[in-house]
Amino acid sequence: MMKKSLCRFARLFPLPLLAAPLFFASCSSDDSMTPIDEVKTPQRPISVEVSEAPFGNTTEARQLTRAAITDLTSFSAFTMTANNDRIPVEKKNGSWVVDGFWPDGVDGNTSVNFYAYSNGDYNDNSGTPYISFSMDENASAQHDLLVAKNTVSYNAHQGKVPLTFDHACAALAFNVKITNTLKTDKLSNSSLTINSIVLRNVNNTGRYYFGGTPAWQNVSGSAYYTLTSGNITVDTEAQALSSNYLFVIPQSSEATYLDVTYTFSGQKKTSATIPLSVNWEAGKQYTINIKLGTTLIQ
Numbered sequence: 001m002m003k004k005s006l007c008r009f010a011r012l013f014p015l016p017l018l019a020a021p022l023f024f025a026s027c028s029s030d031d032s033m034t035p036i037d038e039v040k041t042p043q044r045p046i047s048v049e050v051s052e053a054p055f056g057n058t059t060e061a062r063q064l065t066r067a068a069i070t071d072l073t074s075f076s077a078f079t080m081t082a083n084n085d086r087i088p089v090e091k092k093n094g095s096w097v098v099d100g101f102w103p104d105g106v107d108g109n110t111s112v113n114f115y116a117y118s119n120g121d122y123n124d125n126s127g128t129p130y131i132s133f134s135m136d137e138n139a140s141a142q143h144d145l146l147v148a149k150n151t152v153s154y155n156a157h158q159g160k161v162p163l164t165f166d167h168a169c170a171a172l173a174f175n176v177k178i179t180n181t182l183k184t185d186k187l188s189n190s191s192l193t194i195n196s197i198v199l200r201n202v203n204n205t206g207r208y209y210f211g212g213t214p215a216w217q218n219v220s221g222s223a224y225y226t227l228t229s230g231n232i233t234v235d236t237e238a239q240a241l242s243s244n245y246l247f248v249i250p251q252s253s254e255a256t257y258l259d260v261t262y263t264f265s266g267q268k269k270t271s272a273t274i275p276l277s278v279n280w281e282a283g284k285q286y287t288i289n290i291k292l293g294t295t296l297i298q
Contacts, residue, residue, distance in 0.1 A: 044102040044154060048080070048089055049162040052146065055171055055285040066240045069171060069285060073144045080116045080161070084124055089116075108155040115210050116163050118146040128211060133168070135204040139225040139243040145169050149210050168208050168216075169247040170280035172288060174199075174227050177238040179293035186294065190265040194232040197241060197290065198259040200224040203251045216250055216282070224259075234262075238289060245285075252279045258290065272296050 055069055080087040080098075087100035106112055115122070120131040133145050148163040178192060206219035227243040258274040274296065280286060 043104075045159055046087070046098050046100060046102045047160045048096050048098060049160055050096055050165065051163070052165045053167065053283065055167055056283055058284050058286050066173060066244045069245060072142075072245055073146065073167065073171075075118045075144075075146060078116050078118045078146070078165075079122065080114055080163075081122055081124070081129070082112050082114045086122075102154050102159060106154070109153050111151045111153045111156075113151050114149065114161050114163070116148040116165070118165070119143055120145060120208070128209065130207040130209040130217075131168075132207055133205070133249065135202070135223065135248060137223070139199075139227055139246055140229070142245065142247045144171070144247045145208065147208060147210070147214070166214075167283040168214075168250075170250055170282060171285045172246040172248060172280070173286070174241040174243065174246075174288050174290060175238040176232065176234055176241060176290040176292070178234050178236055179291055180236055182293050183236050186264075192234050192292070193263050193266075194228060194234050195261040195263060195269055196259075197227045197261075198224050199227055199246070200257055200259055201253065201255045203249055203253065206249045219249055219251055234292065248280055250280050250282045253277075260290070260292070260296075262292075 052073070055073070076091040078089050080089060080100075083103040083106070085100065085103050087098060089096055089098050091097070103112055115129055117131050120133040123130055123132065131145065131147065136142050145168040146165040147168050148165045150161060150163055152161055174197070176194060176197065178187070182192075200222075202221070202223045202225060203219045204221040204223035206216050209215050209217060225243070225246060227241045227246070229242045232239070232241075254275075254277050256276045256278045258276060260272045260274060261269050262272070263269050272292075274290065276288075
């Protein structure tokens with residue numbers, strides 16, 4: 001009532017022009033006020049539940065002195081992507097801390113695709129995402145590629161994203177020894193020293209696709225990896241090479257080989273080649289026993 005009375009008063013007793021806009025703006029048939037700013041949906045927190053699938057053993061060969069595979073593959077940080085949002089995750093004081101929120105514009109019952117990876121470069125690829133990955137050039141400074149994916153809604157898990165990480169690489173361990181025959185025939189009064197062992201023609205780059213059936217594509221490269229540091233005096237008892245585990249992109253090749261340089265009792269260095277017909281699969285652990293015998297050492 002007060003608003004309408006003021007309007008009639010303004011028509012009976014007009015005020016100076018400068019005051020008119022104030023009264024005209026007040027006289028409206030709509031008694032409600034429209035808010036200036038829209039109310040924004042509050043950001044919803046996100047958390048993760050992380051587990052790691054174990055490497056599968058492919059051999060019963062005795063593991064020699066080297067770092068445990070679980071120690072080498074453990075990770076303290078990874079990255080998630082959801083609706084093209086990049087969400088870093090880091091372990092702090094034993095708990096995973098997410099530096100981000102649930103994607104904006106998605107209601108609580110709509111499922112969201114989450115992709116997670118420990119290394120490499122993510123590419124959404126128009127909804128067919130992949131990770132570009134390259135092996136480290138140093139055989140003693142390898143890192144595994146751990147990957148996970150899940151499709152969940154906010155309400156179904158109260159904002160938590162369960163992630164089970166798989167190993168996208170194969171893990172190679174190398175042991176070396178000489179055969180009893182070589183020890184008897186050629187080394188009865190001398191010793192054999194390994195100067196270097198190099199793994200050659202390894203495909204070291206590729207793309208890991210998250211699709212319905214995860215797979216590697218565009219695997220290429222011809223890298224080499226020195227598996228020893230310093231000279232090794234070899235005997236019939238196997239010993240582990242200093243490279244620990246080499247995390248390689250899964251591949252099948254007949255061109256991969258070992259290049260071994262050695263000396264007899266400090267004499268001139270000699271080289272030998274050991275061909276490898278490889279079929280290394282993701283998530284599997286391989287122990288490669290290098291046996292030097294009379295047919296190899298001439």
